Amino acid sequence: MNFMSIWNKVLVGFIFLGALGFAYQATLVLKINKNWRDKVHDHEVVLAKVRVENLALKEADEDDGEGVRLGIRWNEVRLHKLLANRGRVWRNCRPQPGNPQATGPATTVAIAEPNPHGIAMDAILYAFETPAEDGGRYMGEFVVTSVDDKQVVLTPTTTLSRKEAAYLAKSPGKGPWTLYDTVPLDNHDVFAESGDPEELTVDGKYVRSLRNYDVLFRELKNRCGALADRIAVVTRGNAYLDAALAYARGQIAFRKQEKDKLKAKRDGYGREVAAQTSHQKVLQDKSAAIQKNVLRMIAKNHALAAEIARIQLAARDRIDAKTRRLANTPAPPE
16 A cells, blocks of 8 residues: 555656646747737738728829839830730840851841741841940841741841941941841830929929921931942042143143243343343444544544545645656756
8 A cells, every 4th residue: 555655746746847837838839829820920911901901002193202213014004005015026136257148238136035036037127236325226127038947137128338338348347236126116114313404394304395206216227328329429429520730730830840841941131131131232332432543543544535635736746846857857968
């Protein structure tokens, strides 16, 4: 009996210890359960708030004090409208070096995405060199003249100028192309909220006449062609003018040479005339001296002639006198 009583006491002790452990575990479980229920409640509050925000983001179309905040559904509609107006786009297209065709400035363009690219034969595409901020620009309107799985061959629909053809040939060494099957459309959202004048701004949008870039590009192409023709005409005219000016300069130089020659001759003639004048003066002086001598000699000759006449008269008189004497003298006896 005493032995059984001891074991009963031991059993009661174990039961008591087990009850204490169970009570501790139960208390711990209740505490953990409460913590988790509080967290679940907090998450449910956050989840409800997120659901309200998601609904607002999806369906909102009201003014939130900072302008009209359109929901995801409205933005999807607007995005679909933009994509529909924009048409299909192929980005990161790589123009390949070289001319694959013997005729025309055709360009082979590799298209990485999508695969398949979906570009059909004879399709009209508009190419832009990208990125624009690094000097890219509108490359022009092209027609698809060959189609492959990973590439297409594009040929310009208009005749390129020499400058355009040279730029097109250098394009493979620059950035990739972006291809459009529709010319990008202009709209007022493009330059919205860009600090435009208030009188030209309505609802944050710059009110202006929208541009038809297809027409503008074609008009620009035509104007460039007309300007190229005018430049060619002016260039030819300048060439003719330069030739005429060169001829005129040659004539002027020739005339100047002739003038210089004539001037040299005139100077020579002048020197000769001066020499002749000087010689003439010398001759005139000599002639005057000779004339004086001649006059002196004539006067002397006249004096000598008078003297000779006097002497002759005197001689005649002596001869006559002698002759008379001889005639008056009697003849001697025989």
